[in-house]
Amino acid sequence: xxxxxxxxxxxxxxxxxxxxxxxxxxxxxxxxxxxxxxxxxxxxxxxxxxxxxxxxxxxxxxxxxxxxxxxxxxxxxxxxxxxxxxxxxxxxxxxxxxxxxxxxxxxxxxxxxxxxxxxxxxxxxxxxxxxxxxxxxxxxxxxxxxxxxxxxxxxxxxxxxxxxxxxxxxxxxxxxxxxxxxxxxxxxxxxxxxxxxxxxxxxxxxxxxxxxxxxxxxxxxxxxxx
Amino acid sequence: xxxxxxxxxxxxxxxxxxxxxxxxxxxxxxxxxxxxxxxxxxxxxxxxxxxxxxxxxxxxxxxxxxxxxxxxxxxxxxxxxxxxxxxxxxxxxxxxxxxxxxxxxxxxxxxxxxxxxxxxxxxxxxxxxxxxxxxxxxxxxxxxxxxxxxxxxxxxxxxxxxxxxxxxxxxxxxxxxxxxxxxxxxxxxxxxxxxxxxxxxxxxxxxxxxxxxxxxxxxxxxxxxx
Amino acid sequence: xxxxxxxxxxxxxxxxxxxxxxxxxxxxxxxxxxxxxxxxxxxxxxxxxxxxxxxxxxxxxxxxxxxxxxxxxxxxxxxxxxxxxxxxxxxxxxxxxxxxxxxxxxxxxxxxxxxxxxxxxxxxxxxxxxxxxxxxxxxxxxxxxxxxxxxxxxxxxxxxxxxxxxxxxxxxxxxxxxxxxxxxxxxxxxxxxxxxxxxxxxxxxxxxxxxxxxxxxxxxxxxxxx
Amino acid sequence: xxxxxxxxxxxxxxxxxxxxxxxxxxxxxxxxxxxxxxxxxxxxxxxxxxxxxxxxxxxxxxxxxxxxxxxxxxxxxxxxxxxxxxxxxxxxxxxxxxxxxxxxxxxxxxxxxxxxxxxxxxxxxxxxxxxxxxxxxxxxxxxxxxxxxxxxxxxxxxxxxxxxxxxxxxxxxxxxxxxxxxxxxxxxxxxxxxxxxxxxxxxxxxxxxxxxxxxxxxxxxxxxxx
DNA sequence: TATGAATGAGCATTCATTCAT
DNA sequence: CATGAATGAATGCTCATTCAT
Numbered sequence: 049x050x051x052x053x054x055x056x057x058x059x060x061x062x063x064x065x066x067x068x069x070x071x072x073x074x075x076x077x078x079x080x081x082x083x084x085x086x087x088x089x090x091x092x093x094x095x096x097x098x099x100x101x102x103x104x105x106x107x108x109x110x111x112x113x114x115x116x117x118x119x120x121x122x123x124x125x126x127x128x129x130x131x132x133x134x135x136x137x138x139x140x141x142x143x144x145x146x147x148x149x150x151x152x153x154x155x156x157x158x159x160x161x162x163x164x165x166x167x168x169x170x171x172x173x174x175x176x177x178x179x180x181x182x183x184x185x186x187x188x189x190x191x192x193x194x195x196x197x198x199x200x201x202x203x204x205x206x207x208x209x210x211x212x213x214x215x216x217x218x219x220x221x222x223x224x225x226x227x228x229x230x231x232x233x234x235x236x237x238x239x240x241x242x243x244x245x246x247x248x249x250x251x252x253x254x255x256x257x258x259x260x261x262x263x264x265x266x267x268x269x270x271x272x273x274x
Numbered sequence: 275x276x277x278x279x280x281x282x283x284x285x286x287x288x289x290x291x292x293x294x295x296x297x298x299x300x301x302x303x304x305x306x307x308x309x310x311x312x313x314x315x316x317x318x319x320x321x322x323x324x325x326x327x328x329x330x331x332x333x334x335x336x337x338x339x340x341x342x343x344x345x346x347x348x349x350x351x352x353x354x355x356x357x358x359x360x361x362x363x364x365x366x367x368x369x370x371x372x373x374x375x376x377x378x379x380x381x382x383x384x385x386x387x388x389x390x391x392x393x394x395x396x397x398x399x400x401x402x403x404x405x406x407x408x409x410x411x412x413x414x415x416x417x418x419x420x421x422x423x424x425x426x427x428x429x430x431x432x433x434x435x436x437x438x439x440x441x442x443x444x445x446x447x448x449x450x451x452x453x454x455x456x457x458x459x460x461x462x463x464x465x466x467x468x469x470x471x472x473x474x475x476x477x478x479x480x481x482x483x484x485x486x487x488x489x490x491x492x493x494x495x496x497x498x499x500x
Numbered sequence: 501x502x503x504x505x506x507x508x509x510x511x512x513x514x515x516x517x518x519x520x521x522x523x524x525x526x527x528x529x530x531x532x533x534x535x536x537x538x539x540x541x542x543x544x545x546x547x548x549x550x551x552x553x554x555x556x557x558x559x560x561x562x563x564x565x566x567x568x569x570x571x572x573x574x575x576x577x578x579x580x581x582x583x584x585x586x587x588x589x590x591x592x593x594x595x596x597x598x599x600x601x602x603x604x605x606x607x608x609x610x611x612x613x614x615x616x617x618x619x620x621x622x623x624x625x626x627x628x629x630x631x632x633x634x635x636x637x638x639x640x641x642x643x644x645x646x647x648x649x650x651x652x653x654x655x656x657x658x659x660x661x662x663x664x665x666x667x668x669x670x671x672x673x674x675x676x677x678x679x680x681x682x683x684x685x686x687x688x689x690x691x692x693x694x695x696x697x698x699x700x701x702x703x704x705x706x707x708x709x710x711x712x713x714x715x716x717x718x719x720x721x722x723x724x725x726x
Numbered sequence: 727x728x729x730x731x732x733x734x735x736x737x738x739x740x741x742x743x744x745x746x747x748x749x750x751x752x753x754x755x756x757x758x759x760x761x762x763x764x765x766x767x768x769x770x771x772x773x774x775x776x777x778x779x780x781x782x783x784x785x786x787x788x789x790x791x792x793x794x795x796x797x798x799x800x801x802x803x804x805x806x807x808x809x810x811x812x813x814x815x816x817x818x819x820x821x822x823x824x825x826x827x828x829x830x831x832x833x834x835x836x837x838x839x840x841x842x843x844x845x846x847x848x849x850x851x852x853x854x855x856x857x858x859x860x861x862x863x864x865x866x867x868x869x870x871x872x873x874x875x876x877x878x879x880x881x882x883x884x885x886x887x888x889x890x891x892x893x894x895x896x897x898x899x900x901x902x903x904x905x906x907x908x909x910x911x912x913x914x915x916x917x918x919x920x921x922x923x924x925x926x927x928x929x930x931x932x933x934x935x936x937x938x939x940x941x942x943x944x945x946x947x948x949x950x951x952x
Numbered sequence: 953t954a955t956g957a958a959t960g961a962g963c964a965t966t967c968a969t970t971c972a973t
Numbered sequence: 974c975a976t977g978a979a980t981g982a983a984t985g986c987t988c989a990t991t992c993a994t
Contacts, residue, residue, distance in 0.1 A: 080306030160386015215441035247474040532758030612838015667893035
């Protein structure tokens with residue numbers, strides 16, 4: 049990593065600045081209303097430099113959207129057998145990431161321009177939701193195999209979990225940008241979502257709901273759980 | 275209705291043509307990329323006429339989005355005591371409406387421009403999702419009172435139902451415009467969603483799942499259920 | 501005058517309303533920025549009616565500018581031998597008319613569009629300043645003949661009088677629309693202008709300046725002299 | 727001045743071309759009727775370049791009107807004691823400048839748009855007429871102090887001189903753009919104006935008028951005095 | 953005759969993109 | 974290789990003018 053010439057370093061540096069600036073400006077104004085001028089200014093670069101690197105506004109847009117982003121940690125400890133707390137952790141991590149204003153802005157951008165940037169929609173779907181769901185699906189499969197959850201179709205189970213935890217606040221937030229759901233709001237959704245999921249899927253419902261209660265209680269004692 | 279002069283008729287007629295054209299062009303290109311010229315052409319009108327009617331591109335956009343649309347029938351028969359088939363009917367009607375390409379286009383438009391047209395987002399939310407959820411919430415309340423479903427928080431129950439039935443295909447469709455979910459796909463989601471919901475909420479799970487199986491079976495015999 | 505049919509009366513009536521509205525709107529906005537719409541609204545007429553009467557914006561503009569206006573009373577009593585008070589009266593009447601905001605607006609309009617409405621400039625010049633100067637010229641001639649003023653070229657004398665009385669405040673007012681010269685200001689100019697004129701032109705300077713002093717004094721006693 | 731890079735030179739060059747073109751086009755058509763297109767074409771520039779430099783039509787207009795212009799030489803030799811010829815020189819210089827078609831066009835522009843560009847009117851007044859009158863006022867003061875002219879109020883005296891020399895032809899020229907006063911015409915006004923001024927203001931009228939006669943005679947011998 | 957409803961032609965302004973340096 | 978300075982192509986919007994009625 050350190051064997052890049054200073055020139056190349058510099059170049060990378062500028063590229064990153066450009067991508068960050070693009071993210072910021074596109075998120076704020078949308079694709080069309082964002083101007084190359086504004087992005088260049090934000091990145092402390094000149095327009096021709098932008099063109100040198102990315103060729104066109106379209107390309108810059110795509111590059112920005114496809115830039116690797118650390119989406120979220122998805123690791124479920126394969127050895128760990130306590131699925132309730134694992135789901136709990138996953139839920140909070142995910143909700144936390146996905147409901148961030150920047151993340152929502154990005155989503156709005158992708159959705160709004162989905163028709164004109166078809167590849168982008170695909171790319172986003174497969175690098176974002178799909179990857180997450182894939183991880184979650186495997187987890188469900190494992191839990192099913194270990195008889196902790198009654199899983200018939202692990203993919204559907206994963207999607208159900210997602211839908212129960214997140215769909216309501218996310219949809220609202222997508223439509224209403226200033227809707228900043230309070231932590232209480234999100235808790236309401238996460239707790240309820242988990243409860244419903246466990247009621248439908250747990251092999252040992254009583255025990256799992258009990259575990260959930262403990263988690264909720266301890267998190268509320270500690271204050272914000274995140 | 276028939277006591278309008280020919281002039282007024284004509285005027286209304288043109289307005290409607292304009293709104294339809296706007297829907298079409300905005301849906302296709304997004305707000306910024308759509309031009310008044312294109313809309314005028316599509317509507318077989320001239321630009322100034324558009325301005326005469328709507329004053330500005332912004333106003334036309336809003337008018338188009340706020341134009342009354344028959345969203346969907348929400349009527350739950352209050353006397354009917356068979357909640358499974360009622361939910362089933364609701365689910366299909368709603369999925370059917372919401373997953374229509376035009377409806378998805380509209381949603382993309384609203385989400386994409388949510389930041390610049392804040393009122394629109396609000397208006398859409400309250401006239402669309404909120405109204406539907408409100409109806410569903412009341413229904414859940416009633417079913418809870420009649421001990422057919424174990425409802426603690428009827429609003430959350432409504433949102434859970436929505437999330438289980440629809441969120442997965444809708445999210446995917448928002449990102450990927452050419453993702454036209456087959457009827458089989460949608461069935462998979464609806465059936466699973468209902469099953470999970472009933473598992474979590476039914477007072478008499480066995481009976482309700484049995485009813486659901488019958489519904490599924492009879493719909494598959496008749497072919498397309500809609 | 502009364503033998504016009506009601507129709508014709510009506511027509512005249514509307515025409516006048518149109519001309520007044522045109523005066524008002526053109527004065528306020530200038531030729532180009534004034535819209536036929538605005539004039540029609542102001543006149544409580546519709547655009548096509550305006551076109552019916554005047555044919556075009558240009559024509560309306562001309563018609564408005566050429567509409568007879570009672571400029572000012574110019575009558576010098578031919579028998580009256582007191583030239584100082586006659587000039588005094590004339591000066592005040594004239595200053596009073598010409599420095600009115602409406603009159604200045606009109607003048608600005610004519611000057612500003614002089615190049616594009618050449619006839620208008622001519623018409624205005626001949627119906628306005630020229631007519632006044634003509635009257636004043638004849639008066640100067642008479643006073644010369646009667647040896648009350650030393651007139652060589654009566655036209656130049658008339659113009660001198662005009663220039664001394666009015667040119668300074670008028671020029672300033674033309675450039676600066678909110679410059680509303682106080683009555684004191686105008687008095688300063690009128691008094692000085694008359695004094696200088698009499699010093700240069702009177703046959704009996706002492707007597708005339710004395711008379712002027714009396715006029716000034718009595719006017720200041722009576723308060724506003726007009 | 728020569729240490730400007732070629733770029734800066736070029737830039738200045740283009741700015742000047744733009745300002746000249748603006749002067750030409752605005753003078754010809756008035757503010758509203760002049761188009762940026764026309765100005766750009768006249769300046770051999772493109773519209774965006776115009777916008778790059780001036781930001782808007784309004785700004786360009788203002789920049790053009792406020793561009794420094796060598797108004798006229800106002801220098802009165804303070805040592806010189808021959809006031810008649812000094813006034814004579816001043817009169818001719820001023821008349822010469824102010825009656826130039828370009829200058830009159832500019833004045834028409836300012837007057838015509840005085841209401842919409844209030845600052846411009848002020849700026850013009852203070853940088854043009856006011857500055858000239860100020861110079862003339864000081865001169866009058868000095869002549870009064872030195873007992874060559876009977877000056878009570880030097881400012882009024884200056885305005886009187888201006889009004890006598892210039893107001894008549896200038897007013898006419900403002901209304902009638904093709905009124906190009908012949909040199910004879912202007913002489914008539916200048917000579918008469920000076921005569922009247924001296925009759926009213928000279929301490930030694932006879933001597934001063936005599937001097938004036940000599941000036942007139944010698945100028946007419948030499949032909950055009952300018 | 954009078955009017956509500958068009959419309960054609962323009963115009964200020966913007967912006968992605970490209971040169972010349 | 975980077976940049977300041979252009980520019981071509983659009984686009985929203987306006988308004989004088991004209992039809993049908």
